[in-house]
Amino acid sequence: MAENDKQGAVSLGGGRYKCPCGYVYDPAKGDPKHDIPVGTQFEDLPDDWRCPRCKRKKEKFSKIEE
Template identity: 60%
Template sequence: MEKWGCSVCGYIYDPEIGDPENGIRRGTDFDDLSDDWVCPDCGADKENFDIAE
């Protein structure tokens, strides 16, 4: 599973960690996040994320 980075603030979504503060369990692939999921740091929409290198 690939990591995804927020182009607004630099937050990295790592599927091995998930987003537990927002109910996203570890092992959840970025593509499986709901369309209304937002960056937990800055609130940017999912469309503002790109694959992190």
């Protein structure tokens, strides 16, 4: 999927992503409370997935440069 097909979402590529509220999505942990298995990359999360802490959309997250 092309980067611009994500309608302004963060750039593609693995890694951790941080929400403005401080929550960090880490593929090594997934999101077990929302049935997201370990190893799920951020860009592979469902389009309706939201921050478990503040409910912001994926588009509000930014990639953590490592």
